[in-house]
Amino acid sequence: MEYRAVPAERAGEFGAFMRYAFSPAAGPYDPEEADDHETIAERRELVDPADGAVAVCAHHFFPLRIRGADRAAAGLAAVASSPEHRRQGNVGRMLRESLAEYRDRDIVVSVLWPFEYRFYAGYGWATVSRYRRLRAPPDQLGFVDDLVATAGDAAGRFRRLGADDYPAVRPVLAAMADRYDLTMAWTEEWWRERALRGWKTDPFVYGWERDGELRGVYQYTFDADGDDTAMCVSDVAVADDEAWFQLLRFCRNHDSQVGEIRIRAPPDAPILDLVADPRAVDCAVRPGPMGRLVDVAAAVSTLSPDPPTETTFSLAVDDPLAAWNETTYRVTVADGSATAEPLEAVPDRADAAVDVGTLSQLYVGYRSVEEAVRAGGLTGGEATPLGADVAAALRALFPPRPTHLREKF
Numbered sequence: 001m002e003y004r005a006v007p008a009e010r011a012g013e014f015g016a017f018m019r020y021a022f023s024p025a026a027g028p029y030d031p032e033e034a035d036d037h038e039t040i041a042e043r044r045e046l047v048d049p050a051d052g053a054v055a056v057c058a059h060h061f062f063p064l065r066i067r068g069a070d071r072a073a074a075g076l077a078a079v080a081s082s083p084e085h086r087r088q089g090n091v092g093r094m095l096r097e098s099l100a101e102y103r104d105r106d107i108v109v110s111v112l113w114p115f116e117y118r119f120y121a122g123y124g125w126a127t128v129s130r131y132r133r134l135r136a137p138p139d140q141l142g143f144v145d146d147l148v149a150t151a152g153d154a155a156g157r158f159r160r161l162g163a164d165d166y167p168a169v170r171p172v173l174a175a176m177a178d179r180y181d182l183t184m185a186w187t188e189e190w191w192r193e194r195a196l197r198g199w200k201t202d203p204f205v206y207g208w209e210r211d212g213e214l215r216g217v218y219q220y221t222f223d224a225d226g227d228d229t230a231m232c233v234s235d236v237a238v239a240d241d242e243a244w245f246q247l248l249r250f251c252r253n254h255d256s257q258v259g260e261i262r263i264r265a266p267p268d269a270p271i272l273d274l275v276a277d278p279r280a281v282d283c284a285v286r287p288g289p290m291g292r293l294v295d296v297a298a299a300v301s302t303l304s305p306d307p308p309t310e311t312t313f314s315l316a317v318d319d320p321l322a323a324w325n326e327t328t329y330r331v332t333v334a335d336g337s338a339t340a341e342p343l344e345a346v347p348d349r350a351d352a353a354v355d356v357g358t359l360s361q362l363y364v365g366y367r368s369v370e371e372a373v374r375a376g377g378l379t380g381g382e383a384t385p386l387g388a389d390v391a392a393a394l395r396a397l398f399p400p401r402p403t404h405l406r407e408k409f
Contacts, residue, residue: 001046001047001048001054001090001093002046002047002049003044003045003046003047003093003094003097003098003101004044004045004047005042005043005044005045006043006044006045006053006056010053011043012029013053014043014045014056015029016028016029017053017056017078017080017081017082018056018078018080020080020082020083021078021080021081022080039058039193040060040189040190040193040194041058041059041060041077041078041409042058042059042060042061043056043057043058043078044056044057044058044059044094044097044098044101046090046093046094046097048085051085053082054081054082054085054088054090055079055080055081055082055085055090055091055093055094056078056079056080056094057076057077057078057079057080057094057095057098058076058077058078059074059075059076059077059098059101059102060074060075060077060409061073061074061075061105061107062075062184062185062186062187062190063184063185064109064111064181064182064183064184064185064405065177065180065181065182065184065185066108066109066181066182066363066364066365067181067303067364067365067401068306069302070177070185071108071109071302072105072106072107072108073107073108073109073110073111074098074102074105074107074109074110074111074294075110075111075112075407075409076095076098076110076111076112077112077113077409079091079094079095079112081094092123092321095123096321096322098110099294099321099322102294103294103295103298103322103324106298107294108293108294108295108298108299108302109291109292109293109294109299109360109364110125110291110292110294111128111182111289111290111291111405112125112289112290112291113288113289113290113408113409114289114290117287117290120290121290121357122320123292123320123321124292124319124320124322124355124356124357124360125290125291125292125357125360126290126291126292126357126358126360126361127287127288127289127290127361127366128182128288128289128290128291128360128361128364128366128403128405129182129267129288129289129291129366129403129404129405130267130285130286130287130288130403130404131264131265131266131267131285131286131288131404131406132263132264132265132266132267132268132269132283132284132285132286133262133264133265133282133283133284133285133286134261134262134263134265134269134271134281134282134283135260135261135262135281135282136260136261136271136275136280136281136282137259137260137261137280138252138254138258138259138260138261139252139255140275140276140277140280140281141248141249141251141252141261141275142276143274143275143276144245144246144248144249144252145249147245147274148245148246148249150249153210153211154210155210156208156210156211156215156246157208157209157210158206158207158208158246158250159206159207159209160204160205160206160207161196161205161206161207161217162196162205163191163192165207165214166186166188166191166192168207168209168213168214169186169191169195169207169214169217169237170186171213171214171239172207172214172215172216172217172237172238172239172243173185173186173237175238175239175240176237176238176239176404179266179402179404180266180402180403180404181364181365181401181402181403181404182291182364182403182404182405183404183405183406184405184406184407194407194409195217195219195235198221201221203219203220203221203234204219204220204221205217205218205219206218206220206250208243208246208247208250215238215239215240215242215243215246216236216237216238216239216243216244216246216247217235217236217237217238218233218235218236218247218250219233219234219235219236220232220233220234221234222257222258223262228259228260229257229258229259230258230259230260230261230262231251231254231257231258231260231261231262232262233247233251233261233262233263233264233265234264234408235264235406235407236263236264236265236266236269236406237406241270244266244270247263248271251263264406266404267402267404268402271283288405289405291360291361291364291405292356292357292360293325293356293359293360293363294322295322295324295325296317296319296325296329296340296356296359297329297339297340297341297342299363300329300331300338300339300340300363301337301338301339301340303337303338303397304336304337304338305333305336305338305396305397308335308336309333309393309396309397310334311331311332311333311393311396312330312331312332312333313330313331313351313352313389313390313393313394314328314329314331314343314347314350314351314352315328315329315331315340315350315351315352315353315354316328316329316350316352316353316354316381317329317353317354317355317356317359318353318354318355318356319355319356320356322356325356327342327343327346328342328343328346328347328350329341329342329343330343331393331397333393333396333397338397349380349381349382349384350381351380351381351387351390352378352379352380352381352386352390352394353378353379353380353381353382354372354377354378354379355377357377358372358375358377358378361377362378362394362398363398364401364403365398365399365400365401365402365403366400366401366403367400368395368399368400369386369395369398373386373391
């Protein structure tokens with residue numbers, strides 16, 4: 001098997017994989033019907049010399065805010081195998097080769113949106129972010145008139161955003177990164193090709209600004225089902241709560257066009273305790289993307305615990321996919337930095353044992369040490385309870401952080 005980039009002349013074959021995997025009801029792939037959207041992803045294929053391509057995937061490379069710093073991440077997408085080559089281990093091989101490529105490129109974390117959480121959990125990915133799914137009639141958003149200015153200079157203005165607005169968008173993203181880890185630092189290419197364009201339908205993208213400063217960015221489409229039309233906000237980036245409430249005002253102002261507002265919102269977005277009738281609003285917490293560490297030793301070495309601490313303990317890591325992570329490490333924290341070095345002489349029992357998915361959740365701040373222990377992913381080694389001193393060391397190294405990875409890829 002050979003893992004390699006998909007040649008440009010075989011883009012149609014990649015499209016056929018995507019069509020069968022994600023839109024089979026549309027029938028076989030027809031290059032005459034292919035859209036003209038360019039992809040900014042790097043496409044890969046797993047090739048059998050006798051059968052040709054047996055699996056494909058795509059990689060997006062971008063920085064994510066993790067523990068106060070923008071760190072290199074890879075978004076894994078479009079993982080698919082042809083029906084005649086399924087259940088032969090090809091997808092697992094594709095995932096393993098992808099991680100090896102990420103490691104060579106000094107990527108810290110791999111993230112993906114799963115078609116099934118249990119499937120990717122078997123390969124070491126774990127949930128790293130949540131979001132709120134809000135559904136409300138427009139009239140339930142009238143409370144915003146009591147919270148924000150609706151007229152005059154203080155109310156600012158809404159305006160449609162375009163390709164040239166990228167410089168104005170960047171401060172909004174920086175403010176989001178200060179509030180939520182796993183915020184992506186969009187490049188201009190991402191803004192033009194991903195934020196302003198969609199896979200099947202290009203979204204409307206509006207912003208709210210005041211005194212010439214952009215404070216919120218809103219991406220949405222409309223979903224029409226017979227006489228019922230909904231406004232679907234798929235992405236929200238706001239500098240503060242005021243910009244969030246201005247988004248709700250913007251949505252409410254579509255009451256003559258739609259019967260329902262649907263928003264994929266930050267996990268702590270305030271609304272339910274503010275509406276007149278909470279039962280008229282559906283507010284559900286939903287699991288978001290999954291993530292996993294690419295190289296445990298390299299990832300730990302990027303950490304700078306704050307406040308500084310000093311500790312040393314052994315940590316056994318179980319990784320079902322990346323053999324280079326499957327070992328016991330001596331984790332040392334001193335002088336404001338951390339290291340994880342594989343032990344040459346493995347002890348009979350490590351101070352702590354963790355699976356790579358749980359360790360990934362601890363690393364990005366999605367789970368606390370106590371939550372990891374309760375879920376069974378973190379123990380004292382050989383299924384024994386975690387010692388108090390080691391638990392304290394892990395809490396100092398991995399304090400929880402608010403996470404919110406918004407982008408689909």
